[in-house]
Amino acid sequence: MTTDTAAYLSNVLVDAAMIVWAVALAAMAADAAFAPVRATREPVAVGAGGTGTGAPTGAAEGTGPADADGDEATPATTRWWGVGRGTFVLGTVLLGVAVVLRGLAAERVPWANMYEFAITGSFLVAVAFVLLSRRYDLRALALWVTGLLLLTLGLAVTVLYVPAGPLVPALRSPWLVIHVAAATLAAALFTIAMVASALYLVRDVADRRGAGGRFVSRLPSAAALDRLAYRVTAFGFPVWTFAVIAGAIWAEYAWGRYWGWDPKETWSLITWIVYAAYLHARTTVGWRGRRAAIVSLVAYSTLLFNFFGVNIAFVGLHSYGGV
Numbered sequence: 001m002t003t004d005t006a007a008y009l010s011n012v013l014v015d016a017a018m019i020v021w022a023v024a025l026a027a028m029a030a031d032a033a034f035a036p037v038r039a040t041r042e043p044v045a046v047g048a049g050g051t052g053t054g055a056p057t058g059a060a061e062g063t064g065p066a067d068a069d070g071d072e073a074t075p076a077t078t079r080w081w082g083v084g085r086g087t088f089v090l091g092t093v094l095l096g097v098a099v100v101l102r103g104l105a106a107e108r109v110p111w112a113n114m115y116e117f118a119i120t121g122s123f124l125v126a127v128a129f130v131l132l133s134r135r136y137d138l139r140a141l142a143l144w145v146t147g148l149l150l151l152t153l154g155l156a157v158t159v160l161y162v163p164a165g166p167l168v169p170a171l172r173s174p175w176l177v178i179h180v181a182a183a184t185l186a187a188a189l190f191t192i193a194m195v196a197s198a199l200y201l202v203r204d205v206a207d208r209r210g211a212g213g214r215f216v217s218r219l220p221s222a223a224a225l226d227r228l229a230y231r232v233t234a235f236g237f238p239v240w241t242f243a244v245i246a247g248a249i250w251a252e253y254a255w256g257r258y259w260g261w262d263p264k265e266t267w268s269l270i271t272w273i274v275y276a277a278y279l280h281a282r283t284t285v286g287w288r289g290r291r292a293a294i295v296s297l298v299a300y301s302t303l304l305f306n307f308f309g310v311n312i313a314f315v316g317l318h319s320y321g322g323v
Contacts, residue, residue: 001104003104003105003106003107003164004105006101006102006104006105006164007101007102007105007106007163007164009098009101010098010099010101010102010105010164011098011157013094013095013097013098013101014095014098014119014153014156014157015157016094016098017091017092017094017095017098017153018091018150018153018154018157020087020090020091020094021087021088021091021146021149021150021153022150023083023087024083024084024085024087024088024091024146025084025143025146025147025150027080027081027083027084027087028080028081028084028088028142028143028146029143030080030084031078031080031081031084031139032140032143032215032218034078034080081139084142084146085142088126088130088142088146089130091126092123092126092127092130095119095122095123095126095153096123096127098119099116099119099120099123102116102119102164105164106164106165106166107166108166108167108176109176109177109180109181111176111180111181111184112167112171112176112180113160113162114156114160114162114307114311115156115160115161115162117180117184117307118152118153118155118156118160119153119156120184121152121184121187121188121191122149122152122153122156124184124185124187124188125145125148125149125188125191125192126145126149127188128188128189128192128232129141129142129145129192132192132228132232136220136224136228137220137224138228139218140199140218140219140220141192141195141196141199144195144198144199145191145192145195148191148195173250173253173254175246175247175249175250175253176250178246178250179243179246179247179250180243182239182240182242182243182246183240183243183247183268185236185239186236186237186239186240186243187240187303187307188236189232189233189235189236189239190232190233190236190240190275190299190300190303191300192228192232193228193229193230193232193233193236193296193300194229194296194297194300196225196226196228196229196232197225197226197229197292197293197296197297197300198293198297199219199220199225200222200225200226200229200289200290200293201290201293201294202216202219203216203219203220203221203222203225204222204289204290204293207222222289226288226289226292226293229292229293229296230279230282230292233275233278233279233296234279236275237275237276237279240271240272240275241272243268244268244269244272247265247268248265251265263310264306264310264311267302267305267306267309267310268306270302270306271299271302271303271306274295274298274299274302275299277295277299278292278295278296278299281295
């Protein structure tokens with residue numbers, strides 16, 4: 001296979017993944033509209049700044065008890081959910097093949113610019129979501145994760161796209177594989193945590209006001225969402241820490257210094273500090289729920305700015321990552 005053929009097929013498969021995920025999004029939306037409503041649960045305090053949920057007040061027939069961690073049982077499966085889940089997995093496979101073909105077309109690892117980071121990151125988010133779904137009931141998050149992935153791929157193919165090509169000299173290093181791979185994996189995990197934190201705030205507000213509705217009733221309990229956001233962040237934070245350290249080592253190899261307060265370096269550190277503050281507040285001060293969710297969203301906003309704002313708006317040694 002020639003590099004031109006690999007590049008063409010990669011672009012086709014990215015488009016195909018978007019189409020398949022659009023079908024998944026529609027099926028998940030139909031499932032959200034027509035699936036049986038989850039049993040309501042009485043809110044109880046789970047810590048400073050937030051609420052959780054208590055036992056079911058009227059569990060629907062056919063639903064099982066909470067699992068060992070207190071997570072709620074999966075609601076009744078509908079045909080729409082089966083279609084949505086199957087097409088989501090199919091789109092993930094297509095995007096994974098597209099990422100591999102992009103690497104073959106460029107004859108290097110496929111994460112050297114914003115377009116490649118976007119498609120590789122989207123693939124890792126999808127893989128992380130599928131794997132986490134084996135442990136947690138993430139059905140209520142699926143619609144929002146799929147929509148976010150579609151938005152990311154849409155930006156990638158319309159705004160961020162650049163043809164496959166060789167690396168600039170500064171990137172010709174084994175540290176490209178190590179540093180950017182770690183950063184991409186951490187960003188994928190932080191994305192899952194962000195969705196859980198955002199939905200936590202929705203559930204928390206509804207519980208406080210005694211409001212229900214089909215959408216809120218299908219969400220996991222506030223406590224389960226809060227716990228999921230924390231666990232995924234706790235796993236992703238050491239990965240991000242390693243990415244920052246690996247970047248510093250690479251900088252010394254490429255530019256003769258470990259740290260130079262380049263905009264990308266600065267905002268990577270800011271992201272690390274805010275996520276460290278999130279974990280510190282939970283483990284030492286006991287923050288839970290609403291305050292922790294807000295800090296989680298602030299931390300993710302710094303990650304987004306590090307990707308979009310720094311690469312596009314700033315001039316620095318990492319400017320080759322832009323469009």
